[in-house]
Ligand SMILES: Nc1ncnc2c1ncn2[C@@H]1O[C@H](COP(=O)(O)OP(=O)(O)OP(=O)(O)O)[C@@H](O)[C@H]1O
């Protein structure tokens with residue numbers, strides 16, 4: 001089998017085409033968002049939100065509304081809970097997040113165990129992009145495109161918010177508003193990505209590409225490009241790997257992203273080592 | 284006309300007072316030095332003017348407007364005492380100074396020719412033009428300070444607040460900065476600057492505010508910067524300072 005066949009054979013199956021397209025689109029939007037999240041230090045918050053959507057997904061299944069709607073409601077609930085507990089107590093934010101998301105996640109588990117026809121828990125937790133319906137695929141693509149367009153359009157505002165919210169406030173732009181704006185983008189992205197990589201792994205899509213890019217550049221626009229490319233390539237590689245090796249798509253995508261991160265890490269260590277050596281010599 | 288007016292402003296932090304019944308009227312086009320001991324309330328005064336801290340009582344007017352309105356109209360620019368930013372952030376010196384133009388740009392914040400010109404101008408003025416492509420963390424402490432001064436300059440506001448801009452800045456840069464601020468004053472801007480450098484203060488400040496929880500005294504340097512006032516503000520005699528009276 002030559003390389004062209006390797007690439008084209010899976011594309012004969014509509015479910016594979018769908019899987020590749022959806023994973024790539026989700027990968028791109030998560031990558032864009034990840035650049036802001038890791039700079040803002042919101043990685044753990046992303047993790048918390050993604051776990052907290054579980055009961056929403058299960059309830060949505062029970063009532064018969066789209067998963068993402070239920071997920072989104074619980075994402076906002078988690079954000080509000082975390083925010084209000086933090087402002088009314090002296091408990092550190094990471095502890096508050098831990099309590100809120102594990103409690104909501106546990107509620108989700110309880111609901112799942114009581115749901116008779118039982119949604120496949122594995123699919124909710126780890127994604128099942130190969131089995132995505134047309135409607136869900138279009139929904140995911142649509143939402144991702146809108147979120148990506150919003151992020152790119154307002155990237156300078158979001159960047160200033162991450163870098164220096166006090167300055168933003170001092171030029172008369174509400175940092176609080178942008179704070180919630182970014183949170184909503186995060187919640188929407190997480191719920192839109194659920195079917196691709198699932199609740200557990202979506203956080204990887206929201207941390208790894210941005211972190212990889214951060215290792216490789218000091219320019220924010222370049223960082224956005226690198227993160228997106230890394231993420232989309234990982235999604236495609238992951239989808240093919242799941243076809244040929246018969247492994248979990250979400251698992252393959254996230255694992256490949258982690259490998260790219262390690263590669264970038266090795267590269268950045270070698271590069272800074274070289275720089276140090278040359279500067280010593282040149283002195 | 285007054286650039287800044289505070290009437291009986293009090294600020295309460297969780298358990299202590301930041302300011303108590305502070306009143307001050309700073310005329311337009313003046314260069315005011317704000318002095319006082321550590322914890323006296325100088326930064327709090329600046330934050331109240333910038334609307335970053337809300338007074339528990341009293342009123343604040345900036346160019347006859349509320350602080351928020353003044354900010355929205357781009358009347359006032361501010362250099363904080365401590366930049367609480369992540370120095371590893373992937374932004375360059377140029378990018379940071381461009382943030383000074385943020386409030387003046389359209390909703391997409393796309394820099395126009397005018398913005399680029401003002402940024403280069405501001406970088407030139409603080410002598411940081413050659414460093415414009417550096418990542419913001421790859422600078423010395425004093426250079427960082429100058430970048431944030433440039434950010435406020437790029438804003439082009441009529442009122443400029445600088446909270447200890449000389450801290451950690453070398454003598455040459457300090458001199459260059461005061462010269463620059465004096466030319467801005469000549470151009471009609473109002474400069475308000477806090478400092479612990481009492482010896483050189485009277486060389487460039489035409490007004491002085493003495494702060495000790497409240498405004499102990501404010502007025503022309505020649506009238507207010509006296510041994511008595513300074514002694515009262517600083518809880519002790521200041522031997523080596525040349526006073527006006
Ligand atoms: N965020 C805060 N929370 C609680 N108290 C604060 C806060 N900021 C300042 N304070 C208190 O308010 C008082 C005034 O502080 P401020 O920062 O205005 O002083 P300052 O004159 O600027 O001092 P310095 O010369 O050290 O910069 C101090 O007693 C300080 O401890």
Ligand SMILES: [Mg+2]
Nearest residue numbers: 325326327364
């Ligand atoms: Mg201070």
